[in-house]
Amino acid sequence: MLASRRPLTTLALALMVLTACRSKPAPVPAPAPPPPTPAAPAPAPPRVNQDSIDRARAAEAARLAATATAAAAARARATLGEEIYFDFDRDEIRDDQRATLDAKVPILSSNPNVRIRIAGHCDERGSDQYNEALGQRRAASAKRYLVSRGITESRIEVVSFGEERPAVQGENEEAWAQNRRDEFEIIAGGDNLRAPR
Amino acid sequence: MKRLLAAACLLPAAAFSAAFSAAFSAAFAQDTTRVQGVRIGLTYAPGTRPGVFIAPIAGTGADADSARTILARDLDFSDRLTVIAPDGGDAPAGALNYLLYAQLGAAAVVQASVTPTGSLHVAVHDVAGAKVITVVDVPLPSPALGAEWRRAVHGVSDEVERAITGERGIAGTRILFVRDETLWTVDSDGAVAVPVLGVGNARSPAWHPTGRFIAYQQFAENGHHTVAVRDFAGGPARHFTGRGFLNGAPTFSPDGRTLVFGSGEDGIDLYAADPFGTEAPRRLTVGRGTQSYQPTFRPDGQRIAYTSNLPGHPEVYITDADGTNADLLTSSGMGEQSYRSDPDWSPDGRKVAYQSMTNGGFQIMTINVRDQSVQALTSEGSNEEPSWAPDGRHLVFTSTRSGVKQLWVLDTESGRTRQLTRGARARMPSWSPRLDAAR
Numbered sequence: 255m256l257a258s259r260r261p262l263t264t265l266a267l268a269l270m271v272l273t274a275c276r277s278k279p280a281p282v283p284a285p286a287p288p289p290p291t292p293a294a295p296a297p298a299p300p301r302v303n304q305d306s307i308d309r310a311r312a313a314e315a316a317r318l319a320a321t322a323t324a325a326a327a328a329r330a331r332a333t334l335g336e337e338i339y340f341d342f343d344r345d346e347i348r349d350d351q352r353a354t355l356d357a358k359v360p361i362l363s364s365n366p367n368v369r370i371r372i373a374g375h376c377d378e379r380g381s382d383q384y385n386e387a388l389g390q391r392r393a394a395s396a397k398r399y400l401v402s403r404g405i406t407e408s409r410i411e412v413v414s415f416g417e418e419r420p421a422v423q424g425e426n427e428e429a430w431a432q433n434r435r436d437e438f439e440i441i442a443g444g445d446n447l448r449a450p451r
Numbered sequence: 452m453k454r455l456l457a458a459a460c461l462l463p464a465a466a467f468s469a470a471f472s473a474a475f476s477a478a479f480a481q482d483t484t485r486v487q488g489v490r491i492g493l494t495y496a497p498g499t500r501p502g503v504f505i506a507p508i509a510g511t512g513a514d515a516d517s518a519r520t521i522l523a524r525d526l527d528f529s530d531r532l533t534v535i536a537p538d539g540g541d542a543p544a545g546a547l548n549y550l551l552y553a554q555l556g557a558a559a560v561v562q563a564s565v566t567p568t569g570s571l572h573v574a575v576h577d578v579a580g581a582k583v584i585t586v587v588d589v590p591l592p593s594p595a596l597g598a599e600w601r602r603a604v605h606g607v608s609d610e611v612e613r614a615i616t617g618e619r620g621i622a623g624t625r626i627l628f629v630r631d632e633t634l635w636t637v638d639s640d641g642a643v644a645v646p647v648l649g650v651g652n653a654r655s656p657a658w659h660p661t662g663r664f665i666a667y668q669q670f671a672e673n674g675h676h677t678v679a680v681r682d683f684a685g686g687p688a689r690h691f692t693g694r695g696f697l698n699g700a701p702t703f704s705p706d707g708r709t710l711v712f713g714s715g716e717d718g719i720d721l722y723a724a725d726p727f728g729t730e731a732p733r734r735l736t737v738g739r740g741t742q743s744y745q746p747t748f749r750p751d752g753q754r755i756a757y758t759s760n761l762p763g764h765p766e767v768y769i770t771d772a773d774g775t776n777a778d779l780l781t782s783s784g785m786g787e788q789s790y791r792s793d794p795d796w797s798p799d800g801r802k803v804a805y806q807s808m809t810n811g812g813f814q815i816m817t818i819n820v821r822d823q824s825v826q827a828l829t830s831e832g833s834n835e836e837p838s839w840a841p842d843g844r845h846l847v848f849t850s851t852r853s854g855v856k857q858l859w860v861l862d863t864e865s866g867r868t869r870q871l872t873r874g875a876r877a878r879m880p881s882w883s884p885r886l887d888a889a890r
Contacts, residue, residue: 343764343790373674381792381806381813381835382878383655383700384758384765386676387719387744390697394717412716413674413696 326449330361331440334370334447337421338396340434343380345391347399355396358438359403360450367443371411372396375437377430378417389414396436411441500533503615504557509542510565514595518571518604522561524640525608525622528869530844530862532615549581559584559615563607565591573607575614585614598643605638606887621842623886626871627656627665628858629879634667637858639840641871649685655879658683659703659726662886666701666710666726678712680726693722693732700745704772705752711735713744713757721746721757721774735774747796747803748772756780756794756803764789767805767818781805781818784825791816797839804828804837804846815848817863828861838882847871847880 336358338351347355362368374389374396393412401407422429505523508515523536535557543562552560560576568590575585587610592599605622612620624639627647634647634656647656647665655668662683669679669688675696681688692698693714701712703726710726713719718740724732736743738759745758752772759768762779766789770777780803781791790808797804801820806813812833817826832852839846840860850859858871858880 343760371673379811380790380808381745381758381765383745383836384742384792386697386699387713387715387742388760390695390715390719391717391740391742398717411696414676415674 323449327447330365330447330449331444333357334361334368334440335438337435337437339431340392340436342377342430342434343388345374345388345395347395352399355399356403359400359405361447362400362405362409364448364450365443368440368447369409369411369442371413371439371441373437373439374412374414375419375421375433375435376417377433378420378425379430380417382417386414386416389416392434392436396438500531501558501615502533502535502556503611504552504555504560505534505536506560506562507540507542508563508565509544514565514569514591515563517596518563518565518591518607521601521604521640522563522608522611525605525620526561526612528622528640528860529608529612529620529842530865530867531618531620532612547576549576549578552576552578561611569593571604571607573611575611585610587611598638598645601638601640601642605640609885609887618842619885619887621840621845621885624841624883625886626838626847626858626883627658627881628872628877629654629656630872630875630877634665635877637872639860641869641873644872644874647683650681653679655700656881657702658881658883660705660707660884662884664703664707664726666703666712668699668701668712678710678714680710689726691722691724691726691732693720693734698722702746702748704748705750709752709772711746711748711755713742713746715742718742719744721755721770735772736770736777737774743768745793747794749796750798750800756796758792758794762789765792767791767794767803769820780820780823781807781825783807786810793836795838798841798843804839806835806837806848812851815846815861828863828866834859836879838880840882841884845882847882849878849880 336354338354339348341348372393374392376385376389390412393414397410397412400410420433421435422432503526505519508519519536523534526532527534535555542564547560547562557578559578561573562576563571563573566572570588570590573587574583576582577584587607589603589607591603594600602623608622609620612618622639625636626639627634627636632652634650634653635644636647637644650667652670653667654670657666659665664680665683666678666680668676669690670676676698677690677692678698678701679688679690691710691712695714695716697719698712698714701710703710708725709723711721711723714722718738719742720738721735721743722732723735724730742760743757746755747757748755754769755772756767756769758765761768766779767781768777769780783789786809788808791805794803794805802817803820804815804817807816813835814827815829815834815837817828818824829850832850834848834850837846837848844862844864846861846863847858848861849856853870856876856878857873858877859868860871861868
């Protein structure tokens with residue numbers, strides 16, 4: 255009979271568990287699940303089916319939510335990483351670049367564990383060494399801006415690559431304009447970015 | 452040796468050739484080891500450079516021939532002597548016929564031999580005085596034409612130059628530079644271009660005044676820079692930081708006791724440290740958000756020239772060595788844009804060399820510190836990053852005139868230039884002090 259064999263099975267399982275992890279303290283044997291209700295007449299949608307439907311619905315909802323969260327995180331990541339551009343030999347934030355910086359503020363506020371590195375870059379014109387310092391000033395300029403919008407100073411690291419890492423090759427204003435930039439990189443706390451509320 | 456200089460009276464080139472042909476009609480042995488690029492013979496319009504006759508060197512084969520080639524080239528590159536070194540000929544034996552050398556336009560004769568023990572034995576004759584004025588005897592390390600062998604010959608060249616002009620030459624110096632994101636050195640004649648061992652991801656090298664140590668900027672992939680100091684020959688580096696992750700463009704004070712570099716997180720200021728001490732670097736300039744970078748000392752150590760963007764664009768400033776009393780040195784002249792940078796103070800203290808933007812590229816200029824008179828020294832291609840030789844008249848700089856950026860050497864007195872490096876892009880040159888003391 256099924257019911258009478260169950261304790262034996264449970265015992266056997268418990269023994270198996272015990273032998274499998276002999277060095278660990280003996281686990282409390284899991285309580286035997288209640289025996290299934292003996293054949294009720296006409297169980298319209300079987301309970302198990304309803305459960306799996308619910309589970310599937312929940313899983314789908316969770317999947318959609320996760321997708322939405324991931325998409326929001328990806329958008330937040332992209333917004334945080336968006337570059338800003340500078341005029342030749344200048345470190346001031348251009349008016350047309352403020353929106354790009356402003357968009358980063360709520361993301362940084364919603365994700366207080368995120369730390370970023372701002373890297374300043376220059377175009378190939380100008381002195382190689384002077385541009386190292388100019389790149390540093392460009393990075394510092396963006397940091398100052400974010401700090402003035404309430405972001406904690408210690409969350410932002412600033413470095414310079416001078417003119418050593420151009421984004422675009424070319425000896426024309428179009429290329430130069432794209433190379434005079436700040437890059438933004440998440441260096442900590444970026445695994446589960448939350449979208450700003 | 453002023454007398455010797457004054458006695459230099461050179462014949463025109465044509466007359467020289469005629470006299471030479473008459474005097475040396477004997478069959479000449481072929482100089483098989485002649486190094487490519489050497490110009491032998493009367494190169495310049497005579498007038499200010501005493502002629503020096505490099506006699507064929509007595510001794511065996513390659514050593515003798517190539518030592519003569521290097522001596523001739525070194526003295527030619529000095530731009531202070533007119534080298535007379537005709538191909539072939541026999542080593543003079545017995546007493547020199549000074550009258551003959553005088554007729555050839557030589558104020559001095561370099562008579563050399565390679566001894567059986569492998570030394571280079573050199574006598575420098577004063578033609579007008581009809582006597583030997585200097586004797587140099589230097590062992591030649593093997594292998595022949597190896598780096599050490601070449602440097603020994605350069606050392607002889609520099610002694611010959613001292614004997615004739617009164618000032619030691621710079622053939623034995625070397626130039627540090629940057630290639631493929633690491634440090635290299637090249638001898639003053641362009642030979643022996645090799646990476647500095649154990650240095651990677653480095654830029655902006657500078658020599659300690661003894662030539663024994665170097666400073667440079669070390670960088671990591673994440674953009675963190677430190678200033679490093681180590682023995683030129685190798686060994687561990689000491690690292691220096693001011694504030695933040697930019698620490699660069701180092702230089703040593705002329706007494707070698709202070710390392711100055713640029714650092715800063717927001718504005719960039721000059722910082723000073725004892726290169727061999729343990730104290731944290733101290734800030735010199737107070738730029739309040741502006742940029743002070745690329746320091747270079749006046750030879751007395753009392754003043755520092757550097758680049759600042761205080762006027763809204765790069766200009767060269769001068770400050771006291773403690774960071775006070777900053778003054779603008781440069782300002783734009785005809786045809787120049789408002790961009791001057793990369794200063795290097797001349798060893799005689801009178802001038803600062805720098806680069807000035809013109810038509811999108813750069814040209815090398817010097818400014819007289821006393822009266823601010825400016826001299827443009829280059830015009831072909833874009834020319835940047837000047838560094839003075841210890842003789843105070845030659846400059847090494849980068850130029851695009853042959854295509855890829857390479858190092859070139861300019862004699863600021865005659866305007867003569869020569870290409871120093873070839874191959875992959877070369878930049879950020881730093882000319883060594885005279886290295887004899889370090890060897």
